[in-house]
Amino acid sequence: MSHMKLSAIAPFSFCSKLINELRQILKNAKCDRSVSNFGPFVVMFTALVLLGIGRTMPWSLGVPMIDDNVKRKSLPAYFAGISFIRILGPIAGFLIGSFCNKLYYTHSPSPGLTAKDPTWIGAWWLGFLIVSILLIVPLHALFFFPSKPS
Structure with missing residues (x-):
C-alpha cells in the first residue's frame, strides 16, 4: 500500500486507474483538512504586547523619575548607567x-x-x-x- 501511495503522490501521471483514484482520494483528503494558525498567533501577539508594555516602563516612568530626583550635574552619569545596564x-x-x-x-x-x-x-x-x-x-x-x- 505504501508503494502505491508513493506512486500516487508522484508529480507525473501513471496509466493506472487505481493509482489515479488513489491520487484523487489523497488530493481530496488534503483539501478537506483545515489547519488554523489563529491560536498560536493570538498567543504570540499577546506575548509581544505584554513584552512591549514591560519594555517601555523603564523609559517612560524610570527616566522621568531619575530626572526629577537626581542633581543636574550627575544626571548624564545616571542616564549612561541605565543605558549600560540595558545593553x-x-x-x-x-x-x-x-x-x-x-x-x-x-x-x-x-x-x-x-x-x-x-x-x-x-x-x-x-x-x-x-x-x-x-x-x-x-x-x-x-x-x-x-x-x-x-
Whole structure:
C-alpha cells in the first residue's frame, strides 16, 4: 500500500486507474483538512504586547523619575548607567543561556552523548533559576528605601 501511495503522490501521471483514484482520494483528503494558525498567533501577539508594555516602563516612568530626583550635574552619569545596564542585560542572558545549554538536563548524559549531538537537551531552565537567585540579593536593598518620598 505504501508503494502505491508513493506512486500516487508522484508529480507525473501513471496509466493506472487505481493509482489515479488513489491520487484523487489523497488530493481530496488534503483539501478537506483545515489547519488554523489563529491560536498560536493570538498567543504570540499577546506575548509581544505584554513584552512591549514591560519594555517601555523603564523609559517612560524610570527616566522621568531619575530626572526629577537626581542633581543636574550627575544626571548624564545616571542616564549612561541605565543605558549600560540595558545593553548588559541581553549579553548576560545569552552568556548564561550558552552556559546552561552546555549542561545536560539531567546532569548525567548517556555515554557518548555530547553537546554537539542533535538529541542533546540542554538545561535551559537553569538560567531562570540562576537569574532569580542573583536577583534576590539586590532585592533586600529595596527594603531600606523609604516607602514615601520626603
